[in-house]
Structures are given as structure tokens and as C-alpha cells.
Amino acid sequence: MANLHRFANPNRFLRFSRVILPWLAGITALLFIVGLYYALFASPADYQQGETVRIMYVHVPAAWISMFGYSVMAGASATALIWRHPLADITARAAAPIGAGFTLITLATGSLWGKPMWGTWWVWDARLTSVLILFFLYLGHIALSRAFDDPTRGAKAAAVLALVGFVNVPIIKFSVDWWNVLHQPASVSRLAAPAIDPSMLRPLLIMALAFTFYFLTLLLLQIRAELTHRKVRALQLAQASAQ
Amino acid sequence: MNAAFVILRRELHLALRGSGDSATTVLFFILAAILFPFGVGPEASILARIGAGVIWVVALLAAMLSLERMFLTDYEDGSLELLTLAPLPLELVVLAKIAAHWITTGLPLIVATPLLAILFGLPPQAFPILLLTMLIGTPTLSLLGCIGAALTLGARRGGVLIALLVLPLYIPVLIFGVGAIDAAVTGLPVRPHLLILASLLVVALPLCPWAAAAALRQALD
Amino acid sequence: MGGHAAFIWPALGLTAAVLILMLVATLYSLRSGEAALSRLKATREPRPGRRSPAPDAG
Numbered sequence: 001m002a003n004l005h006r007f008a009n010p011n012r013f014l015r016f017s018r019v020i021l022p023w024l025a026g027i028t029a030l031l032f033i034v035g036l037y038y039a040l041f042a043s044p045a046d047y048q049q050g051e052t053v054r055i056m057y058v059h060v061p062a063a064w065i066s067m068f069g070y071s072v073m074a075g076a077s078a079t080a081l082i083w084r085h086p087l088a089d090i091t092a093r094a095a096a097p098i099g100a101g102f103t104l105i106t107l108a109t110g111s112l113w114g115k116p117m118w119g120t121w122w123v124w125d126a127r128l129t130s131v132l133i134l135f136f137l138y139l140g141h142i143a144l145s146r147a148f149d150d151p152t153r154g155a156k157a158a159a160v161l162a163l164v165g166f167v168n169v170p171i172i173k174f175s176v177d178w179w180n181v182l183h184q185p186a187s188v189s190r191l192a193a194p195a196i197d198p199s200m201l202r203p204l205l206i207m208a209l210a211f212t213f214y215f216l217t218l219l220l221l222q223i224r225a226e227l228t229h230r231k232v233r234a235l236q237l238a239q240a241s242a243q
Numbered sequence: 244m245n246a247a248f249v250i251l252r253r254e255l256h257l258a259l260r261g262s263g264d265s266a267t268t269v270l271f272f273i274l275a276a277i278l279f280p281f282g283v284g285p286e287a288s289i290l291a292r293i294g295a296g297v298i299w300v301v302a303l304l305a306a307m308l309s310l311e312r313m314f315l316t317d318y319e320d321g322s323l324e325l326l327t328l329a330p331l332p333l334e335l336v337v338l339a340k341i342a343a344h345w346i347t348t349g350l351p352l353i354v355a356t357p358l359l360a361i362l363f364g365l366p367p368q369a370f371p372i373l374l375l376t377m378l379i380g381t382p383t384l385s386l387l388g389c390i391g392a393a394l395t396l397g398a399r400r401g402g403v404l405i406a407l408l409v410l411p412l413y414i415p416v417l418i419f420g421v422g423a424i425d426a427a428v429t430g431l432p433v434r435p436h437l438l439i440l441a442s443l444l445v446v447a448l449p450l451c452p453w454a455a456a457a458a459l460r461q462a463l464d
Numbered sequence: 465m466g467g468h469a470a471f472i473w474p475a476l477g478l479t480a481a482v483l484i485l486m487l488v489a490t491l492y493s494l495r496s497g498e499a500a501l502s503r504l505k506a507t508r509e510p511r512p513g514r515r516s517p518a519p520d521a522g
Contacts, residue, residue, distance in 0.1 A: 081457070081461075129414070129418075133411045133414055136407070136410075136411040137411055139407065140404075140407045140408045140411065143404060143407055143408075144394060144395070144398070144404060144408060147395070147398040147399050147400065147401075147404055148397060148398055148399070149399070153397065153461070153462070153464075154398075156461035156464070157394045157395070157398070157458060157461060157462070160390075160394060160454060160457055160458045160461065161390075161394055161408060163454070164390055164412070164454050165411075165412075
């Protein structure tokens with residue numbers, strides 16, 4: 001906790017984010033360039049999926065980030081509720097719209113992959129349904145955290161919701177193993193012997209890293225924006241009460 | 244424990260005094276369900292096919308109607324604050340409120356269900372399973388809904404917000420409730436669906452009052 | 465693209481669109497907040513000068 005509290009001071013956090021942001025942005029750009037090169041040009045077509053495997057290089061990373069984002073949000077919410085850490089509230093609030101964006105990408109690209117491969121835009125299996133629920137949980141979190149006149153009350157209510165909704169994350173993760181569904185089981189997680197060829201694993205992992213760094217960049221920017229808006233509100237209140 | 248019963252009695256008393264509530268919920272349940280024959284046409288085979296799903300979906304919506312007022316009146320007149328100061332743990336108070344909510348909405352819905360099952364012409368072997376799934380499923384709806392009600396206390400547009408928060412959480416109950424009935428109709432084993440439905444209830448029973456009590460404490464801070 | 469270009473390019477394009485949209489929205493929110501902050505600070509600067517004689521006047 002000692003490390004965490006070093007960043008409890010928003011000004012120190014702002015200084016830290018100013019130093020680290022250019023690095024994050026640079027690494028993200030580099031990873032996207034290399035990842036897209038491998039994903040689009042330097043990797044073969046799959047013998048079953050054909051060229052549509054290239055959709056996987058954005059679909060799978062987006063799906064990972066949509067769950068990672070929710071975990072960040074739930075972790076920050078727990079920190080906010082238990083230790084009342086001031087930045088945790090802001091982190092949870094900032095992560096929600098970004099996570100929702102990645103979930104939207106997951107659903108849309110999955111749909112565009114499903115049409116040529118399964119012959120349908122959408123099937124109501126456990127994996128797809130639980131990701132759809134994840135999307136609605138993100139939207140509910142966004143709506144709830146902005147539904148109160150007092151922003152701290154909204155943050156607390158949203159934090160409880162984030163923790164309740166976390167039940168959904170393991171369900172998404174294991175839905176393909178628990179139920180026999182159309183969606184294929186994970187082929188990367190078996191680290192010892194991944195069921196995927198290195199020529200395809202490479203673009204997938206680079207794109208996943210690129211998405212992760214993009215998420216972190218956006219998160220830092222969004223936290224900074226939230227902090228600025230909070231400062232503006234505090235100043236306005238101080239001025240209003242001074243008059 | 245005695246105090247919990249006092250609170251349960253108080254809740255039931257309040258609910259019964261404003262007794263229109265249960266009747267309105269049941270009326271909504273029936274009215275919304277009989278919209279479907281007009282919407283999809285009166286063909287008996289289609290209605291029998293979709294009947295179980297329609298009844299369950301409409302039951303979800305009907306159970307949501309009275310959620311908003313679960314804590315709102317107590318919140319506005321300050322008695323909620325008194326209840327948190329009571330020697331009884333807040334979780335038990337919340338559980339009593341959930342029980343009262345189920346008795347005033349879930350139970351009437353179950354009573355009205357056979358009528359709808361007849362109107363939709365459900366196959367006779369589905370009747371007992373339909374009632375059984377409602378019996379196991381509707382308490383879970385009250386439990387989950389209670390979290391939504393506690394979270395939205397004092398929010399703008401609380402009612403719409405509850406729907407947005409609670410409906411995604413209701414989906415698993417719906418899936419396994421309807422799954423059991425479909426299995427009964429097609430002659431597949433019903434037990435796995437019922438067991439999952441029951442385990443949802445068992446998991447929700449301790450966790451939901453706890454989460455809702457945490458949300459209430461945040462609201463009253 | 466093996467006959468599936470009609471699905472692959474929209475998928476990539478949509479991903480890029482959502483990613484860029486999120487960045488633009490975040491940057492816009494950051495800029496508008498910083499602009500409001502500097503406006504507030506600008507109006508606050510002269511205030512101590514104005515406010516110090518106020519007790520005498522009242």
C-alpha cells in the first residue's frame with residue numbers, strides 16, 4: 001500500500017503521468033505498426049478460416065482488453081471502497097467508457113467474422129451472451145456513476161455495481177469450456193503447447209500488447225481529464241461560496 | 244432474529260396497506276403477456292412454443308416494477324437511517340425487505356402464472372416445471388433487484404436506471420428458467436437446469452443482501 | 465483477401481474508428497477541462513486585490 005499511496009496525491013500523479021505518457025504513446029504506436037505489418041502481410045492464411053483469420057488479430061486482443069478493463073475497474077472500485085483511495089474512484093470511472101469501447105469492438109468484429117465463417121452475424125451461445133452482458137454492465141456503470149448530483153455518491157454506487165458485475169468475468173473466461181458452444185475454446189492459454197502456429201501467434205501477441213498499451217495510454221489521459229474536471233468543479237464551488 | 248420478524252411484519256404491513264401494489268403488478272403481468280398473441284398472431288402452435296419464454300420475460304419486467312419503491316419511501320422519510328442504527332445488522336433488515344418484496348410481487352406472479360400458461364396453451368407436462376422454476380427463480384429476482392434498488396437511491400431517473408442495472412443480471416435466471424421448461428417439453432432431463440437455477444438462488448441469498456447493505460451504507464454516508 | 469475482403473476491411477476499419485474516436489473524445493475532454501481551468505484561474509488572479517478592501521467598504 002505504501003507504493004500506492006505515493007500516487008494518492010493527484011499532483012504527484014499528474015507529474016508521473018506527464019513523464020510516462022510520451023513513452024506509452026510511443027510504444028503503442030510502434031507496436032501497432034509492427035503488429036499490423038505481421039497481421040496483414042507477414043502471416044499466412046489459416047487453413048480453416050482462410051484470410052478471415054486476420055479479423056482475429058483485432059478481435060481476440062479486444063476481447064482480452066474488454067475483460068482486463070473490467071478487472072481494472074473492479075480492482076479500482078474495491079480499492080476505493082476499502083481504502084478510500086482518492087485516485088481509485090477516478091480510475092474506475094475513467095476505465096468504464098474505454099472498456100465499453102473495446103467490448104464494442106469485440107462484438108462488432110466477432111460479428112463480422114461470424115458471418116462468413118458460421119454463416120450468421122450472431123448466435124445466442126454462452127460466450128457471446130456473456131460478452132453482451134459485459135457491454136451492458138459497462139453501460140450501466142457509466143449511467144450510474146453519472147446519475148447523481150453528488151459525484152462521490154455516484155462513484156461509490158458505481159463501485160458496488162462494478163464488484164457485483166465482476167461475477168461475469170470468470171463466466172466469460174470459462175464459458176467455452178463449461179458449455180459446448182459454437183465459439184471455439186481458447187487456443188493461446190495453453191502456454192506449454194499453444195494450439196496455434198507461431199506464425200499466427202506472433203501477430204496475435206504483438207497486437208495484444210499494442211491494445212494493452214493503447215488501453216493504458218487512454219486510461220492515463222482519461223484520468224488526467226477527470227482530475228482536471230474535478231479541479232474545475234472544486235474551483236467553481238470555491239468561487240461560488242466566496243461570492 | 245425476533246427483530247427481523249418485526250421488520251418483516253412492518254414491511255408486509257406497509258405493502259398490504261398500499262395493497263394496490265400487488266394487484267397492479269399482477270395486472271401488468273397478465274396484460275403485457277396477452278399483448279403477444281396480438282403481436283405474433285393467434286396461431287396456437289407458435290404461442291405454445293414461445294409461451295414459456297414470454298411468461299418468464301414478462302415476469303422479469305413485472306418483478307422490476309415495484310423495485311424502485313423498495314427503499315425509497317424509507318429513504319425519504321428518514322426511517323432507513325433509523326434502521327441502520329438499529330441493533331440488527333443491516334444485512335438482515337435488507338433480507339426482510341427482500342422477503343417482503345417477494346411475498347408481495349413474486350408470490351402473486353406465481354399464482355397468476357397458471358392462467359397465462361392456459362391462455363398460451365402450454366403442454367400439460369410443462370405446467371409443474373413452469374411453476375417450479377418460478378418458485379426457485381423469483382426469489383433470485385427479488386434478491387438481485389434489491390441491489391439495483393439500493394444503488395439507485397437518490398439518483399436522477401432512478402426507475403429507468405434500475406432497469407438498466409438489473410436486467411443484465413436477470414439474464415442467467417431467464418436462461419435457465421426457460422431452459423428447464425423447454426427441456427420438459429422436449430423430454431430432455433430437467434434436473435441440470437433446476438440445479439443451476441437453485442444454485443443461483445443459493446449464491447444470491449447471502450451475497451445480494453450483503454452487497455445491497457453496502458450500497459445502502461454508501462447512500463446514507 | 466480470399467473473397468472475404470468485404471468482412472475483413474470493415475472489421476479493421478471499425479476497430480480503427482472506435483479506437484480513434486475514444487482517443488479524440490478523451491483528448492477533447494482533457495483540453496476542455498484544461499481550458500476551463502485556465503479561464504477560472506485567470507478570473508481568480510485579480511480577485512485578492514479586489515477583495516481585500518471589501519471589509520472596509522462593508
